[in-house]
Amino acid sequence: MNRAKGDRAVKNENMIFPRGTVLRIQRMSVEDGPGIRSTVFFKGCPLRCAWCHNPESISNTPEIHWEGHKCIGCLECVNACPDHALSSTDNGIAIDRSKCKGCLTCTEICPSTALEAYGGTMTASGIIREIDKDRVYYEKSGGGVTLSGGEPTLQPAFARALLKELKEHGLHTALDTCGQCQWETLESLMPYTDLVLFDVKAIAPEQHKDYTGVTSTLILENLLKLSEFMESTGMPGSLWIRTPVIPDHTANPVNIRAIGTFIREKLIDRVERWDLCAFNKLCTHKYEGLGIEWGCRDLDLVAEDEMERLAGVARKVLEKPDMVFTSGQLEKPRLSLITGGKG
Ligand code: SF4
Ligand code: SF4
Incomplete structure (x- = not known):
């Protein structure tokens, strides 16, 4: 076979059996949407969040x-x-x-x-075969499959093929996105997506750039377009907002109030819930293995009472307290030594 024919054959095969670069499939996940889920982590991300919990997902190659x-x-x-x-x-x-x-x-x-x-290369059908092993858990718990990363919209053809195949298998689908993509890409995934988990880290463009390397402009534009699209088409069926709560970065009342105000004024009828997700350091060994200095390595976890205070701000600004949820590892209050009596 000559080179041109060979290249064409590979391209055709990729169209018939779409392949993508996947970091891993996490089974029994309970934090990426409703019920028990499998989360497929895509490789490649357009953001460089200072606190990134999955540094091994940033590069788009193994x-x-x-x-x-x-x-x-x-x-x-x-x-x-x-x-x-x-x-x-x-x-x-x-x-x-x-x-x-x-x-x-x-x-x-x-x-x-x-x-x-x-990471490595997988086909959509290969992923479905893995995921089907836990079908009974999805059915019993109201769960399904979440595409996360990294950023799934960086591999749009593969993400679309996988979501479509999941729907054909009768599974609930969720897309976890940072929103930094062309609107047309996001739109093209919606017919096969039941739930979007949309990350909003900050509203102010420059503040967002400080935290992630890009401004919030395109992300918020896409979020508003998604909200309009939901209203006109009913797709996706549900929208959740997720905010990482990171000490010295996003974890302050001004930031939480700004995000809450954006949700209340522009999205309130479309958003089903807002998750405040606490910083964790479980990824420290990944930075070490990759030989990357991690600037957030010495940050403390979010204190329990601080998270409650921020959740209180969120509940107050939304005026719908039941919409706000918190998750993640928190610093417990230190017991103070009580002294008293004689002595
Ligand atoms: S370290 Fe050498 S052998 Fe290992 S992946 Fe890189 S080039 Fe290949
Ligand atoms: S030296 Fe260590 S890392 Fe290298 S092949 Fe041997 S066991 Fe593996």
């Missing part, structure tokens, strides 16, 4: 990472790397990412899974 506690020091990987991107140092195996071409030879040769890749 990435290798090294876990020292699994390494037996055989140096098979160093010898096998065709691009001399690996070396043995006092701190273990060092990865020179400027040399790494992502061939994954090292992950295949490593006997102890100390070197592994984040």
